[in-house]
Amino acid sequence: MTMKAVVNEKYGSPEGMELKEIDKPIHEDDEVLIKTYATSVNTLDIFYRSGMKVFFGLSRLSSGIRRPHKTVLGFDISGEIVEIGKDVTDFKVGDLVYGGASSGANAEFAKTKYDKIALKASNMSHAEAGVISVAGLSALQGLRDGGNIQKGQNVLIYGASGGIGTYAVQLAKSFGTTVTAVASGKNKDLVLGLGADYFIDYTKEDFTRNEEKYDLIFDTVAKSPMSRWKAALKPNGIFVNAGSPSMSITRFMLNRLVNKFSQKKYKSFDTQYSRKDLEFMAKLAEEGKFRSAIEKTYSLEEIAEAHRHYEGGHTAGKIAVIIREDA
Ligand SMILES: NC(=O)c1ccc[n+]([C@@H]2O[C@H](COP(=O)([O-])OP(=O)(O)OC[C@H]3O[C@@H](n4cnc5c(N)ncnc54)[C@H](OP(=O)(O)O)[C@@H]3O)[C@@H](O)[C@H]2O)c1
Numbered sequence: 261m262t263m264k265a266v267v268n269e270k271y272g273s274p275e276g277m278e279l280k281e282i283d284k285p286i287h288e289d290d291e292v293l294i295k296t297y298a299t300s301v302n303t304l305d306i307f308y309r310s311g312m313k314v315f316f317g318l319s320r321l322s323s324g325i326r327r328p329h330k331t332v333l334g335f336d337i338s339g340e341i342v343e344i345g346k347d348v349t350d351f352k353v354g355d356l357v358y359g360g361a362s363s364g365a366n367a368e369f370a371k372t373k374y375d376k377i378a379l380k381a382s383n384m385s386h387a388e389a390g391v392i393s394v395a396g397l398s399a400l401q402g403l404r405d406g407g408n409i410q411k412g413q414n415v416l417i418y419g420a421s422g423g424i425g426t427y428a429v430q431l432a433k434s435f436g437t438t439v440t441a442v443a444s445g446k447n448k449d450l451v452l453g454l455g456a457d458y459f460i461d462y463t464k465e466d467f468t469r470n471e472e473k474y475d476l477i478f479d480t481v482a483k484s485p486m487s488r489w490k491a492a493l494k495p496n497g498i499f500v501n502a503g504s505p506s507m508s509i510t511r512f513m514l515n516r517l518v519n520k521f522s523q524k525k526y527k528s529f530d531t532q533y534s535r536k537d538l539e540f541m542a543k544l545a546e547e548g549k550f551r552s553a554i555e556k557t558y559s560l561e562e563i564a565e566a567h568r569h570y571e572g573g574h575t576a577g578k579i580a581v582i583i584r585e586d587a
Contacts, residue, residue, distance in 0.1 A: 265332050265367030266563045271311030274564035274571075277366075282332075285363040292351055293343035294372060297587040298390030298580050299334040299365035301570040302423070308333055309567065332364030337372065337378055338390030339365075348374040356380045358389035358542070360533045365390075365562060368583060378538035381545035386587040388552040390544075391578035395423035396541050398502055398531040399431050399478075401554070406500040406527040407476040411436035415580040416467065416492070417482035420456060421447035424502055426479055426553045426577045427541075429454045434549050440474070442467055447576050450553060468492045479503060493524045501528040553577030 261284045261369055268277045276372035287293045306312065308330050323329060338358040341351055348493075348518040350372060351357065359377035361370040374433045380389040402424070415432045420441030432439045435498045441456035448459050459515050460467050466488075473494045482503025489499045555576040558566040 263368040264441065264560065265364070266334075267331050267333055268309050268328060268333060270327055271309070273431070274532070274567040277309065277333075277563055277567075279561055279563075281363075282367075284369050285367075285371040287343055287345050289345040289347040291345045291371045291373055292341045292348055292357075292360065292377070294337060294339040294357065294361070294377075295342045295367050296334075296337055296339045296361075296368060296370050296583045297386030298338045298582050298584075299361070300336040300391035300423075300578050300580055301566050302335055302393075302394040304335050304394060305333045306567065306571055322417045330364065331368050332370075334365030334367070334370070335360055336390055336393045337361040337365040337370055337377075338386040338388075338587070339370070339583075342369070350374065351377075356386075358384075358386075358392060359535075359538050360393045365583075366560060366581065375535045376507075376533040378535050378542055381542040382547075383432050384542075384545050384551070386584075387557060387580045387582060390587065391423075391552050391554060391580050392427070392541060393533070393538065394531060395578060396427045397534065397537055399427035400537050400541065401531055401534075401551065402500050402502040402529055403428060403431055403435070403476070406502075406529045407498050408479060409435045409437060409476055413437045413475035414473070414494075415476045415478065416440045416442065416474045417456070417478050417480070418442045418462075418467075418484070419449045419503070421576050422480055423575065423578045424480040426451070426454055427550070428480065428502075429456050430544075430550050431541075432478070434544055437476075440467070440472070444574070450576055454553065473497070476500065490524060496523050496525075498525045498527060504511055552580075556580075557582050563567075570581075571577050584587055 341355045357377040358380045362372040415437040421443035437576045439456045440458040441451035442460045445461040468491045480502045
């Protein structure tokens with residue numbers, strides 16, 4: 261059986277991606293096959309499409325030296341389970357799920373491991389759920405595991421209007437913290453609408469020059485020098501860098517050095533798929549405390565445009581790629 265999918269066989273520009281008819285993926289015993297309704301675009305898609313060197317030249321060791329191993333992209337997914345591996349006991353055919361796709365979600369069908377998905381919140385459309393996994397899990401794991409976020413804290417989210425940032429604002433509020441959101445002025449209403457208590461426009465104001473001190477600074481942009489965030493942290497404050505992988509050599513050295521000589525802590529992390537965390541976010545969504553802010557939707561045919569949009573670096577929330585019209 262075949263399906264429509266966007267295929268990327270060479271590293272390069274978005275135009276290199278091609279809509280084709282290819283074989284449907286065959287799931288393993290611990291996997292499910294999902295009829296895809298929606299997906300999104302993340303830095304990972306850009307990395308695998310372009311072959312950019314995000315890990316100081318090591319990137320192509322993981323993605324393929326000459327050409328990408330992964331030819332169908334799309335790491336987020338929302339859809340309906342249509343087939344189940346014999347070892348999967350906690351889902352059934354017909355379940356509506358969201359999470360991460362093992363084979364790419366830029367396709368009518370995708371397979372994934374049972375522990376990379378959870379049931380979709382019933383009050384979310386596939387379009388809303390299909391953009392969450394990478395950015396939502398990054399926000400949750402960064403704040404909770406990296407930042408040890410605690411009720412009553414004063415938290416600053418830098419890059420609050422992006423994919424990770426819009427989820428981080430809502431999650432930080434759900435932990436009972438006071439949230440200051442930093443973004444450009446055009447996104448003020450967006451982030452205040454997601455629950456932020458205060459807003460700072462980074463194009464007009466440098467938050468590190470204010471008197472305010474924070475228990476936790478969560479940076480999704482990773483363009484600021486160290487001196488910037490240190491001044492704005494409380495004595496035992498934690499800075500979490502969500503914008504860089506923890507395995508990069510400079511980040512690793514920086515973590516070790518800063519954390520050895522300062523009470524103020526510097527953390528970076530690598531996002532992991534987690535059923536428990538996906539369930540946590542779905543529950544928050546059911547309670548009306550968590551949603552996706554979607555700036556624009558694209559069809560599978562428009563995937564190159566969706567990549568260009570994301571690569572612009574100023575997406576307000578997420579962009580959704582709709583595979584089936586009733587998403
Ligand atoms: N640690 C991990 O495991 C992990 C996992 C996933 C992603 N990431 C990384 O996290 C980063 C963010 O991902 P994302 O999907 O949230 O990106 P995104 O949706 O493109 O968001 C980028 C945000 O950055 C802001 N921004 C852009 N330039 C800025 C500047 N000069 N100063 C201040 N803010 C600026 C934008 O705000 P305005 O439009 O308002 O200017 C926007 O809100 C990426 O670098 C990605 O590689 C890390």
